[in-house]
Structure formats: structure tokens, C-alpha cells
Amino acid sequence: MAILEAKGLTKTFGPKVAVNGINLTVDRGQFVAFLGPNGAGKSTTIGMLTGLIQPTSGTITVADHTPGQVAYRQQIGVVFQDSVLDRQLTVNENLRLRARMYQHPDTAWFDQLIKQFDLAPILNQTYGTLSGGQRRRTDIARALLNHPQILFLDEPSTGLDIQTRQTIWSALAALRVQTQLTVILTTHYLEETENADFVYVIDRGEIIAADTVVDLKNRYAAHQLTIQTTAADRVKTVANQAGLRANIVANEVHVNIHHPQQAIALLTELTDTITDFEFHPADMNTIFVTLTGKEIR
Template structure:
């Protein structure tokens, strides 16, 4: 049964069509990958699906809840291409600040995520001094602290080495199976879209 649906979403800027009538249905625990080169409209699509921008045409809903509502925001997690975390705060301060926004926050699950993504030794370090791989792991934990139904990943492994990329996906696939977490991914790496069992479906843009 589909929990997330986008019907005929289209986006135009100054009469230029960037995204043309995408239809998407996602089930619990499914991973869908948008694969395409830079400039293909992948990030614009994610921005519409997450409610950051409104489609010119089309409708989007998650478990019957419309995009942009408080309920919708509580049900999704987003990892953006560029981090939204405060570089001057520690990893722990950033994560706790995010976690307190959600009434469903679980301390036990938070500690499990810290362990899975191996953040124990960097919790007291300022986010701004971390390596790219460390930052990406923190970004993902930030997006998962409230146990969302749906996780959006916009070019999550750009600039990461293959070992770090594979390690992150090992953890995400484990969570996906255990929690029936639905994941929607954008990437321009063919090997990432095909990695293990990452892509239930690949939509080329």
C-alpha cells in the first residue's frame, strides 16, 4: 500500500518547464532513486516533494496528509545537499536542538542512532570542524531523530569516498528494513543507485 503519492507534479520558472508531470507512488520500506546529471531537475523535484517549494501543477500527500502541514513535517526527514546545521554548535547541541522540535522524540532511539553512525567520539566537537564524512553522518542522524516515515536524501554522498558512502548505505538499509522507512534519493552516481538493494526503482531525469 502506498503511503506517499505525487500526482502530475510540474514546475515552471519564468515559463521554462524544469520538471514535467512526475507521478510517484512509494510504499513503506521502499527506496526510490532519482538518477540524473547535475541540472536535470532532481533537487527541484525534492524541493517540491518536501514542501520547500510549491509545484506549478500537481498534488502531493503522505499517508493522506497534505504537504506543508505540521503533520507532514513531523512525518518526514530531509538531508539536504548543503547542511542546515550550525557550524558553531557542537554535534550534540545541534542534534538535541533538532530533537526538541518533535514531541515523539525517543532518547533510546537517539542513542541507538548515535551508536549506529559512530558519533560517540565527536559529540562534543563543533560541527564546523568535522570532515565531510562526519558531517554527512551527523546530517543523517539529524533527519532521523524523530523516527520519520519518509526520508529524503538529496545527493547525500557527493564528495564522499566509496568506503564512507557504502558504510552509510549499510546503516540506512538496516534502518529501512527494521523500521520500514521509506527513502527517496537523488543522485548522479549510477553505482549508488545500484548499490546493494538501494534502488527499488530508478527514475532517470
């Protein structure tokens, strides 16, 4: 069941078209990732979806509400790249002040978020003295205080250590199971999108790919098999005969593999010539570069 829909979403700044006629649908409970190089239109799109930027044209609805309505804002929570909390107040003061902005503060939910994001040890610290990871966990708890249907995360883990990122994603995964929370993410840590239900790739203001992670990998990425060998020409010939693309680099042969079973078959046939090998599964980084190119933006 769709909870968010955008049709013909466009934003121009003078002569510059930042977002050009985007259509998208997000179902309730999904984890959806928006990817794209710098300047691709991701942040502008998220700004329109969260009601912070007025579209030039197009429509947006969340559960039949539009961004200008109070009911729309009540359906969403947003974690911005830059925090909106008061650096002089404690974590507890910041969160309770935000909770009082809603008509029906839920004490049990408040306590659950404190526990879920491991905030109890820092409740009485001023926000300005927190580490980056502590601030980000507080920011996400703040965005969830009103029981939103959709949580927007705009580059939430930039600069955070892997332990903090794992804590955040474990907490969000638990909340998604418990409440059917819909999560919409933009990130440059592409490994965070591996578990997404659906991915939109945006470039030059347009959606250039939209699919599940599995289907994107099948369409745009190949597994990479690197074989160190004493008979590079033979390895390349056997790989080509199997319908696989192979290139010789020094004493290595790099082979694009469509299915892991092909790697097993190739290695088995060439056992007597192989001195070492590495197998790298297709990942979101490969897909991203394939779709958007290698040049720096």
C-alpha cells in the first residue's frame, strides 16, 4: 500500500533545473534509498518531500495529505544533515521540549526511544558537549517523538564510526518491525543501502534507475573474479568460451562473473594453473559507478 507518491515533481532555480519531472511511489513499511552524485538533485528532492522546498510543479501526497497541511507534517519525521537541537540544553531537556510540541506526548514511547538509541547515559549532558555519534542518536530520537509514519534520513551517518552506524541501523530495523515505520534514506555510504527494499538512483535531476537491490545488481553489476595464474592466455580463453569477459593484467586474469556458480566451474576447470584467486561479489558501489560514471562532480 502506497504511503507516499510524487508525480511530475520538478524544481527550477532560475534557468537551472534541479529536479526534472520525478515520479516515485513508496509503500508503507519500506526502506527506500535515494542515491546520486553530488549535485544530482537528491537533497532538493528530499527538501520537497519534507515540505521544506516548494516544488515548481508536480504533486506530493502522504496518506492523502499534501505538504502544506499540518496533517502532512504530523506524518513525517526528518533527520537533517545539521542538527536543529539546542546546544546549551541537555539531551533530556531537548527531547522533552520537543515532545511537548505535540498534542499527545507518549511517555512510554519517549522511554522506549531513550532505551532503543542508548541515550540514558547521556541524558543529563548538554547537547553541545556530545560526540558526533551521540548527537546523531539524539537527533534520530527527536525525529521519532511524534510516531511518524515516514522517517527521512538525509546523510545521517556521515563522519560516524562503524559501531555507531550499526547501533543506529539496528535500532531502526527493530522499529520498522514493531511499527511498520517507512524509512527514506540519502547516503554516500552505499553499503547502507544493501538491505533497502527499493532504490532510486538520481542523476542530473532525473531518476535514471529504480528497482530492488537484487534486480539492480543483476542488471548493472557483475561479480569480479581475479585469478593469479601461470597460464593467463589459457585462463582467458576458457573464460571467453564460457561466455565470460576476461582481461589479462600482468599475471592476473580479471573475469566478470554473472553467477557465483560460473566462478566455481571456472576455478575447477583451471585448478592446475591457478596460484591464487579473489572473488568480489557485486555491490552497490559497482552499480553506482556504472550508472553515474567515474568522474568527480
